[in-house]
Amino acid sequence: MAVLTAVAALGQAWFKLVENLGSFALLLLGILRRSVAIWRRPRLIAAQVHFLGNHSLAIIVVAGLFVGLVLGLQGYYTLRRYGSEEALGLLVALALVRELGPVISALLFAGRAGTSLTAEIGLMKAGEQLAALETMAVDPIARVLGPRFYGGLIAVPLLATLFSAVGVLGGWLVGVVLIGVDPGAFWSQMSGGVDFWDDVVNGVIKSLVFGVAVTQIALMQGYGARPTPEGVARATTLTVVVGSLAVLGLDFVLTALMFGEL
């Protein structure tokens, strides 16, 4: 009997997963279908880029700098054993551009901006503002969710690129300025080993995918939250948990697809 219950629980979890994936896809399709109407009001999108992007700038830049500093320091300790300290620039740049930049900035974005999106929309729903919009024949998906989606879509790749750039500068600061690795070798090894299309552009594509996933998960959690204080609290937590797991899982898939052959 206990086995049957466990199997039933598994079946229920499976249904839940499929249901969530379905509503994710439906909401995404709904937003994409209203794209023309959404882009007719670019001011709303700009306001969201400001809210999601500009306000995340400080944490992204600080985190990027420190990740770069630590990468530079730890990379130097290991590379010194093999007498190839000059490869430090390459190590820092490749790690940041391919993986750390897109992933960490998406995780930070989920914590910094995704939560506020979920809480905002969840409270709008709890306060019946979304219902009020519908009563006035204003489509809440086009008016409320759409600009936030595109705002996140624009902000995340920019933030991830900034993260990588600041991180490279952090690695340079530790490697060249503090430790004294030869600056010429540092930069030339870096530009010799990092390909613009294969590495930098793939990193930007990655962060674009993460931007869609994190923003969309935040919106979905807020839009589907139970309109109670507990419901909004739960939805906000789920945004961070599901968003972070989605980023990590997608990163594995994307890395296997993009850099699998190398």
Next chain:
Amino acid sequence: MQSRNLNLAVGAFVLLGLLALLFMALQVSNLGTRGAGSTYELKAYFDNIGGLKPRAAVRSAGVVVGRVRQIQFDDQQYQALVLIDMDARYQFPKDTSAKILTSGLLGDNYVGLEPGGDTEMLKSADRIRMTQSAVVLENLISQFLYNKATEPSSPASSGRK
């Protein structure tokens, strides 16, 4: 005024992001060092390319003069066919020879070009006739051991001579 400040802030943010991308393109990746596409192609057959990879450097006198674009296996000659994108600024004589070398003791493989004395220059899609394979460490060691084993005289016998 409010909306102008907003536009300014968003514009500055986007500009900052694009500047970061420009930095990545020109300083961090190879877009800045790669010539603006004016290259010509050369072919070379090698018996063994060792660890040569696409995008490896092609150097002459230590200066990068091109990049390896593609490596194929020719199943007619059972040799590796290496396609090279040469920088169009540099011309090499027809009897130039190509070697696969290693930068440093454990570094990457690259193609070294040794110019010859011909007055005619290599043109696009030409083939480099003289090539020398990569040194495979295992072959080197087995050769060394083989020579050791077949050496007729031991130190003791040479002492008697």
